[in-house]
Amino acid sequence: MTIIIKALLLVVVAEMGDKTQLLAMAMAGKYKVKQVLMGVLVATIFNHALAVAAGSYLNSIIPMNIVKIVAAVLFLIFGLWTLRGDKIDEVDEKKNKFGPVVTVAIAFFLAEMGDKTQLMTITISAQSNQPIFILMGTTIGMLIADGIGIIGGAWMCKHIPEIYIKWIAGIIFIFFGSVTIYNAVSFWSPVYIILYILILMVLIYLFGVKFSHHSQVCNIALPNKNDPKDKLI
Template identity: 40%
Template sequence: MGGFLAALVISFGVIFVAELGDKSQLMALTFATRFRMMPVLIGITVATAVVHLVSVAVGYGLGAALPTGWISLVAALAFVAFGFWTLRGDTLTDDERTKAERTTRSAIVAVAVSFFLAELGDKTMLATITLATQHGWLGTWIGSTVGMVAADALAIVVGRQLGRHLPERAVRYGAAALFFVFGAWLLVESLTELL
């Protein structure tokens, strides 16, 4: 197997497995209960492609990790804010609801920013850095990005099904709880790194 193909296949497999049960897969499920599937998938893909490009650049070029403690702290605070925003709930008029369903830009941005912040310093980023030190950067970047998006797409499908079968109040409280859990998780990670 050639260098590019080996990097692609190995990176896909490692990152797909590492992503199963990871907090970002749970985030994908949460966002899928609030937004349409395509904007969530696009946001995840954009964030993942950028984070993994940084990862392979660090792993392949520098061989060093980024300082992630402060980034994790900012992400933790953002997730707590998302949790309160979700609990507060939003009421839309019929006209606003129609516009929200048509407009995908805000959903894409919200998902992309959240995933970008959550993935900085995450195990999949560190795994991608490690893979890039051993394999070519292009195959590692493509394989790791596709592996993560594929694993998160599974969560999106599950999230969409839950959103159709659960009452809106249960979805809102569940999503808020998950955002609080993500915030706490990132806070613990950031404090562990900073202290």
């Protein structure tokens, strides 16, 4: 049960503001919410099953100490990635020969390939020997995060500045990454710690401020007031 909760929480944090959450929110503007969530569920099961298999394989061939260091670095990358934010291109408006669920599933599966949440699933799987529970946790986490994005996206954009959501999620990853790398590496000294903090601060500034994507989530979640077809119900 612990690994399910861990996987669920980490994926929920990783998915907040991620391009697959943005895609789900955009799809909800074209299809019914239950159809979008069903497509997300199907795509996530297949996509994260591949990720869990990859993570379990890496766990069997790479020493655990190396896995911990790699996982710590990936946590830091996920944190910086979250601070920078994601953006998606406009959703293709051409009619599709597939039904809504299949259309969403295909789009979501392709968008999730190599995405932050898929890499997160691989990382968690490489640290644990419970693939079924990890798949359950990450799948439920994706549904929760995308459900929040679809149903609560407009409310969050009205009441919670997007930058707060990004920074809270990003700092959580950076914190876990820093703790993990501190425990995995034995040659820390005050000089190395200061150097690490300085480098991390520069990276946080670059990804969180200098090269950050702004307002993408709210552009999708909130309707266009100038468009009479685009109104909240």
